Amino acid sequence: MAQCPRGDPNSVSLFSKWLKRCLAKFHFHERKSMSSLLHAPPTRMTLAALAALAALALGCCAGSAQAVVVIEAFGSGHVSVDNASTKLMMDVTEQTLGGGRSVSGVRDIVIASATDVFGGAAVSGSAFAAPGVLKAKVDALAFVRSAAPGVSVSKAYAPVAVGSFGGSFSDTVLLSSATLAAGTPVQFVYTVELHATSNGAGHAGPQFGGYDSGAFYFDAYLGSSGGANLGLMYHYPNGAYQKVPNASFSYPRTVNGVIGDVVSLGATLSLGADDRAGWYGDGTGNLTFYGDLQETHLDASNTARFYLDAVTPGLDLVAESGHNYATAAVPEPGTWLLLALGLAVVGASRWPTRGFASTPRCSS
Known part of the structure; x- marks a missing residue:
């Protein structure tokens, strides 16, 4: 039998040297195997949050943000x-698109x-990030089948499909x-919306010996030079x-x-x-069958969004990025087409979708 790869096997790096150093420092590894990454405690303070909070600290010390x-x-x-x-x-393709950045890739x-x-x-995925908008999607499957009816599945092969896609943004907004005079008390509404679907990917494999086949991480923050912290x-x-x-919530x-406060906001998806x-070995010669098909389908491409709406008359929210965070001013960008890449399933049916109610954990 022959192994038949398709596509260029060379890895495509998506991060600048500066970002790689920062990610290594804060233990967030782009290419770390998801089977080990999923069992590590998530990093609570994202790189974008650290950068924005550092800017606020510098601004407070210097008298200007x-x-x-x-x-x-x-x-x-x-x-x-x-x-x-x-x-x-x-193979991963990176583009500047719709006022932000996008990536997409596929391999089988x-x-x-x-x-x-x-x-x-097979694995495919895509992601998009821009001020106030994050999208991501990943699909993967691995399968084996016997060579003939009544013949056991070969123990010589152990297919694996691994993928990770996402994005982040950080921005600053001047009140x-x-x-209104400087120092005048004002109010605004900060809104986070998220919608994502899942095929129920999760803990898979034999009891007590499995792993997490799907992972979802979303982290949003808002802080200000005036002391707000969400x-x-x-x-x-x-x-x-x-x-x-x-997941679906607002x-x-x-x-x-x-007036005069500087607000930092951002998120990671x-x-x-x-x-x-x-068949997979435990290192001592014992083999365990992980099944003939596993699939993961996670779709948050529609979408994570972030809004800032003035409550106090006369308040203007001026973003450094130039983005208008008002709810009524954020339509779907006409130039953005998420690069969704499908996967063909050979002789297999999909797992049923299972939803679980959950409430996001918040701190303020």
């Missing part, structure tokens, strides 16, 4: 038929003879006014839930400030998949 605008879209992945001993890296491999297919793995985190698996649920919060099928 140092503006920071950061937009990142990231993606990586690989497939393998030998339990990741030999990896074929995903099959185990086949001249007349039949006996297994394989300004043409009619945070929201939504991530799975998290101990209480072993599966990634559907979270508005009224914030107090004064990241989706991951780690699917495998076939």
Whole structure:
């Protein structure tokens, strides 16, 4: 039988040297295997949040705020038929699109003879980031099948499909006014909206010996030089839930400030998949069957959004990025078409979708 890879196996790096150093410092690794990343405690303070809060600190010390605008879209992945001993890296394309940045990629491999297919793995994904908007999507599957009816699945192959896609942004907003004096108390509403769907990917494999085949991480924050501090985190698996649920919510919060305050806001959205099928060893010669098909489908491409709406008459919210965060001023960008890449399932049916109700954890 022959292994039939498709696409360039070279890995495409999406991060600048500066960002790589920062991510390494804060233990957020772009290319870390999702099977190990999912079991590590999530980093509560994202890189974007650290950058914005550092700017606020500098601004307070110097008497004027140092503006920071950061937009990142990231993606990586690989497939393998030998339990990741030999990896074929995903081809990833990066673009500047619709006022932000986007990435997309796809990779697959099959185990086949001249007349039949006996297994394989495939992964694809896309992400988009811009001020006030984050999107991400990842699909992966791994499968094996017997060479003939009544013949056991070969123990020689262990297909793996791994992918991670997401994005982040940070921005600063000045509380300004043409009619209100500096220091005048004002109010505005900060709203976070999130919608995502899942096929129920989660803890998979044999009991007590499995791993998390899907991961969802969302973290949003708002802080100001006047002392406001809001945070929201939504991530799975998290101990209480072993599966990634559907997510749909709107979270508005009224914030107090004064004219002259500088507000920092931002968020990170990241989706991951780690699917495998076939026989896997425990390092001592024992083999365990992980099933003939595993799939992960996570879709947050419609969408995570962030709004700032003035409550006090005369209050202007002026973003360093130039983005208008008002609810009525944020339509879907006409130039943005999310690069969704489908996966063909060979001789297999999808897992049923299962939703779990959950309430995001918030701190203020």
